[in-house]
Amino acid sequence: SQELEQSPQSLIVQEGKNLTINCTSSKTLYGLYWYKQKYGEGLIFLMMLQKGGEEKSHEKITAKLDEKKQQSSLHITASQPSHAGIYLCGADIVANKLVFGAGTILRVKS
Amino acid sequence: DAGITQSPRHKVTETGTPVTLRCHQTENHRYMYWYRQDPGHGLRLIHYSYGVKDTDKGEVSDGYSVSRSKTEDFLLTLESATSSQTSVYFCAISPDPAGGNSIYFGEGSWLTVV
Numbered sequence: 620s621q622e623l624e625q626s627p628q629s630l631i632v633q634e635g636k637n638l639t640i641n642c643t644s645s646k647t648l649y650g651l652y653w654y655k656q657k658y659g660e661g662l663i664f665l666m667m668l669q670k671g672g673e674e675k676s677h678e679k680i681t682a683k684l685d686e687k688k689q690q691s692s693l694h695i696t697a698s699q700p701s702h703a704g705i706y707l708c709g710a711d712i713v714a715n716k717l718v719f720g721a722g723t724i725l726r727v728k729s
Numbered sequence: 730d731a732g733i734t735q736s737p738r739h740k741v742t743e744t745g746t747p748v749t750l751r752c753h754q755t756e757n758h759r760y761m762y763w764y765r766q767d768p769g770h771g772l773r774l775i776h777y778s779y780g781v782k783d784t785d786k787g788e789v790s791d792g793y794s795v796s797r798s799k800t801e802d803f804l805l806t807l808e809s810a811t812s813s814q815t816s817v818y819f820c821a822i823s824p825d826p827a828g829g830n831s832i833y834f835g836e837g838s839w840l841t842v843v
Contacts, residue, residue, distance in 0.1 A: 707772060718774055721771035
């Protein structure tokens with residue numbers, strides 16, 4: 620969706636390194652979702668942020684929603700090969716119309 | 730796991746033929762969505778529904794129509810399939826996406842138009 624910009628489009632990191640994926644909107648985000656997808660498979664829910672300044676963590680993945688609720692970042696600490704995949708951010712921007720970014724392809728080199 | 734199933738899971742069809750994909754849920758959720766996923770484009774919203782017989786267009790609705798005659802089923806129809814509609818189609822459901830509720834996705838339907 621043009622309403623949600625994800626960066627970078629793709630990322631290759633060495634195993635053990637940290638990385639950050641960003642999701643930016645020109646509009647206020649009402650409910651920001653992060654999903655992970657393995658190629659050819661369905662989407663795995665990671666976490667959902669709703670309040671400005673909110674931060675959630677699951678294992679080595681942390682997501683934040685900035686105070687103005689227009690940008691979210693997904694941070695992975697000490698990346699592992701199991702983190703490889705496509706990361707998608709999705710948001711409720713207008714009246715329950717859920718849109719998604721173009722995705723970030725993550726590759727982790729052993 | 731949320732009770733959401735898509736059918737068919739895989740289909741090959743010829744250009745110009747009609748195709749209908751079905752999304753069935755057992756969760757009684759109000760909102761249902763159809764997306765297509767293509768390399769470099771992430772998930773693009775085709776149509777969505779916010780209740781029985783209440784639907785609206787997404788960002789890539791041309792060439793697609795939907796119907797929701799009952800809460801549990803949301804049908805996506807390609808009236809005359811084209812090669813550009815070769816894609817993976819995902820259905821999603823939610824009780825209230827703006828209210829902090831989760832969105833549940835189906836397993837996807839792989840459609841090839843030859």
